Amino acid sequence: MHTMWKGSISFGLVNIPVKMFSATEDKDIRFRHLHKDCGTPIKYSKTCPHCEREVQMNEIVKGYEYEPGRFVVISDEDIDAITPETRKTIEILDFVSLDQIDPIYFDKTYFLSPNETGDKAYVLLREAMQRTGKIAIAKITIRSKESLAAVRLYQNCIVMETIFYPDEVRPVEQVPGLPTQLAVSEAEMNMAVQLIENLATDFDASKYNDDYRHKLLDLIHAKVEGEQVQEAPEIPRAVKVVDLMAALQASLEATKTAKEQEQAMQGEKEPVKKRRRKATIS
Amino acid sequence: MRDDFELEIEGKVVHITNPKKALWPELEIHKLDYIRYLIEMAPYILPYTTNRLLTTIRFPNGIHGKSFYQKNVPEHAPEWLQVYSYRDTNYIVASNLPTLVWLGNQASLELHVTFNLINQPSQPTELVFDLDPTDVEDYSLVLETSCRIKEILDSLGLYSQPKTSGATGIQIYLPIATRYSYEETRQLNKFIAQYIEGKYPHLVTLERLVKNRGTKLYFDYLQHWEGKTLPAPYSARARTAASVSAPVTWEEVYQGFHPTDFTLRNMKERIDKMGDLFSTITTEKKEQSLDELLNFIKIHA
Numbered sequence: 001m002h003t004m005w006k007g008s009i010s011f012g013l014v015n016i017p018v019k020m021f022s023a024t025e026d027k028d029i030r031f032r033h034l035h036k037d038c039g040t041p042i043k044y045s046k047t048c049p050h051c052e053r054e055v056q057m058n059e060i061v062k063g064y065e066y067e068p069g070r071f072v073v074i075s076d077e078d079i080d081a082i083t084p085e086t087r088k089t090i091e092i093l094d095f096v097s098l099d100q101i102d103p104i105y106f107d108k109t110y111f112l113s114p115n116e117t118g119d120k121a122y123v124l125l126r127e128a129m130q131r132t133g134k135i136a137i138a139k140i141t142i143r144s145k146e147s148l149a150a151v152r153l154y155q156n157c158i159v160m161e162t163i164f165y166p167d168e169v170r171p172v173e174q175v176p177g178l179p180t181q182l183a184v185s186e187a188e189m190n191m192a193v194q195l196i197e198n199l200a201t202d203f204d205a206s207k208y209n210d211d212y213r214h215k216l217l218d219l220i221h222a223k224v225e226g227e228q229v230q231e232a233p234e235i236p237r238a239v240k241v242v243d244l245m246a247a248l249q250a251s252l253e254a255t256k257t258a259k260e261q262e263q264a265m266q267g268e269k270e271p272v273k274k275r276r277r278k279a280t281i282s
Numbered sequence: 283m284r285d286d287f288e289l290e291i292e293g294k295v296v297h298i299t300n301p302k303k304a305l306w307p308e309l310e311i312h313k314l315d316y317i318r319y320l321i322e323m324a325p326y327i328l329p330y331t332t333n334r335l336l337t338t339i340r341f342p343n344g345i346h347g348k349s350f351y352q353k354n355v356p357e358h359a360p361e362w363l364q365v366y367s368y369r370d371t372n373y374i375v376a377s378n379l380p381t382l383v384w385l386g387n388q389a390s391l392e393l394h395v396t397f398n399l400i401n402q403p404s405q406p407t408e409l410v411f412d413l414d415p416t417d418v419e420d421y422s423l424v425l426e427t428s429c430r431i432k433e434i435l436d437s438l439g440l441y442s443q444p445k446t447s448g449a450t451g452i453q454i455y456l457p458i459a460t461r462y463s464y465e466e467t468r469q470l471n472k473f474i475a476q477y478i479e480g481k482y483p484h485l486v487t488l489e490r491l492v493k494n495r496g497t498k499l500y501f502d503y504l505q506h507w508e509g510k511t512l513p514a515p516y517s518a519r520a521r522t523a524a525s526v527s528a529p530v531t532w533e534e535v536y537q538g539f540h541p542t543d544f545t546l547r548n549m550k551e552r553i554d555k556m557g558d559l560f561s562t563i564t565t566e567k568k569e570q571s572l573d574e575l576l577n578f579i580k581i582h583a
Contacts, residue, residue, distance in 0.1 A: 045490070052509070054490065056491075056492055056493075057493075241473060241476040241477045241480050242477060242480040242481055244473075244477075244582050245434070245477045245481075247578075247582065248438070248575070248578050248579075248582075249437050249438065251574075251578055252438060252439060252574065252575075255574065256439075
């Protein structure tokens with residue numbers, strides 16, 4: 001696992017140095033875009049339509065379009081100047097009960113492990129949270145964005161979930177066509193409740209597979225096996241050109257020699273007919 | 283007063299403003315010195331810039347000040363300037379001495395021109411190989427690659443004339459009969475570029491992304507195209523050393539030099555001694571045929 005961030009959990013007067021890792025990974029199958037005609041992977045280039053040329057990363061700055069076609073440039077220095085000071089800390093604000101936070105608020109999950117000398121303080125926080133059953137609400141800045149986070153336990157690891165600020169969660173009133181109370185018969189209701197109870201079980205994550213991904217993988221394997229393979233042609237590369245150059249030089253040389261011979265022949269009074277050996281390709 | 287004065291050249295009056303403005307401050311080259319250079323060198327600059335679209339880079343406050351590209355003729359320009367409209371831009375054409383002097387007064391320190399003449403926009407007058415080192419400190423790589431290219435060109439019976447870019451690169455010019463399209467010259471340019479990359483992969487790359495080039499030399503075969511430009515021969519560059527884009531002999535390339543050897547200060551003396559090395563491209567142009575090469579590439583590559 002690769003460390004995404006290093007900082008510390010600030011908890012009262014205690015600072016716990018921690019390293020952060022992404023807790024989840026996206027297993028989507030990625031496709032590459034190929035040119036339909038020849039199967040070569042498409043290349044994307046960033047170009048400036050004004051200068052009519054490709055631009056490099058170091059030539060690109062960020063601009064905010066405050067009205068159409070008009071920008072203010074925001075530099076990294078500008079961003080640094082206003083980045084909150086809590087930059088390197090997970091600053092614990094309150095302890096609450098997990099069931100008070102609706103899952104809609106959860107965004108991304110990160111594992112936290114103790115860094116350097118933080119072992120003892122890490123264990124202390126972990127055991128205290130275990131005993132009280134409480135989770136912490138904290139403030140964190142990742143990549144210049146200040147987020148709210150929940151710090152809680154997952155098995156024997158302290159994890160942090162970034163959570164949305166309330167104004168980032170859209171109000172339900174905005175969902176179109178939500179029915180209010182409609183009359184349903186008691187019989188229908190009983191049937192629905194019974195159906196739910198029949199399907200009720202304990203949550204076991206290992207039961208669930210991404211069927212679509214598996215089917216897609218099968219399809220890919222089948223195509224590879226069956227050699228329905230679209231091979232990207234070699235981008236016309238030098239090796240071939242190196243060989244061709246010799247042929248080109250030989251061809252030019254032959255033309256030159258032929259011309260010289262022609263001139264020489266014209267110089268002679270009675271041109272002697274010679275059978276010139278022809279190069280044959282067999 | 284800032285010592286402004288008027289200069290009458292070939293019947294045209296050019297206002298010279300702020301002649302003591304230091305354009306290359308380290309070498310104490312003032313605007314008047316630069317204008318003097320342009321006047322002395324005009325017989326060698328003009329043959330190439332005449333009838334070509336000009337893009338200049340202006341440095342009103344010298345090489346360390348703000349600079350800007352100028353394609354469009356400015357509003358206050360004198361009426362006698364030759365202007366040519368091409369794709370919605372009114373380009374200046376540097377076809378005579380008064381224009382060069384006027385450009386000098388504008389602090390147009392770099393003169394970049396197209397590969398083609400204005401009346402034949404899709405047919406370049408020469409085939410050019412543009413070599414640019416990724417590691418600007420290592421000039422020997424450019425020299426070595428140039429020598430390898432020279433050998434190839436010789437083996438193909440092609441005459442070529444190198445010139446420094448004035449900055450960090452070398453450009454190799456092959457005068458050709460003006461009847462080939464840019465598509466055709468690119469085929470040949472690409473063929474040779476790929477050959478050089480294939481034969482000398484430790485020296486040369488065709489990689490467009492700077493970050494993937496390593497320390498290899500970038501063979502920019504895409505630079506040779508309609509609308510693109512290179513510094514005109516003998517054009518100054520906005521560099522501390524006041525280096526110019528200088529035609530050099532192949533012997534000099536083999537012996538080695540540094541681009542800062544050729545400057546505003548010594549070009550006139552060099553021309554007096556060696557003559558105009560670019561005349562085989564300009565006044566006594568060799569009209570080389572590419573027919574046989576292009577045919578071969580068309581069939582085989």
